[in-house]
Amino acid sequence: MAGTGKSNELSEIQATLRKSGLRSTSARIAVIQFLRKSNRPVSHAEVASELAAIGLDKATVFRNLNDLTDAGLLTRSELGDHVWRFEMRDEKHAHGGAHPHFLCIDCGSVTCLPEGILPPKLISKAESIGEITEILVRGHCKNCAS
DSSP states (O other): OTTHHHHHHHHHHHHHHHHTTOOOOHHHHHHHHHHHHOSSOEEHHHHHHHHGGGTOOHHHHHHHHHHHHHTTSEEEEEOSSSOEEEEEOOTTSGGGGOOOEEEETTTOOEEEOOGGGSOHHHHHHHHHHSOOOOOEEEEOOHHHHO
8 A cells, every 4th residue: 555654653653743732734744744754963054954845934943843842742953053853752762862072073963872871880980979960062074173
């Protein structure tokens, strides 16, 4: 059956929205579908640019990103460059999917780093001080370091 995968995805998204106390709207579904496909945190401008093709304006996208964040479905990060970036939360991972990010200080690209990249001793020491909410590693990506 063609379309069964999309139908299952849509049903899953609708159930997630209902469970979070949000109405299932076409805008929210489109935002979630876009973020699920992304392998890195994306800015409001990137989401709005992509979803303009289906008729969503910047204000609608911004409002939905914030609603989804407030409902706990997305994480919002500001990585020191005054740009909010959004990504799906994944409750299967520790800290609700919070993980370190690499920010290239030359081109501004952001890459998700695997959770296990930091030594357990460092995490243990940091957690003895307080709750870790975000870890950011800055440097030069391979494209810029060449």
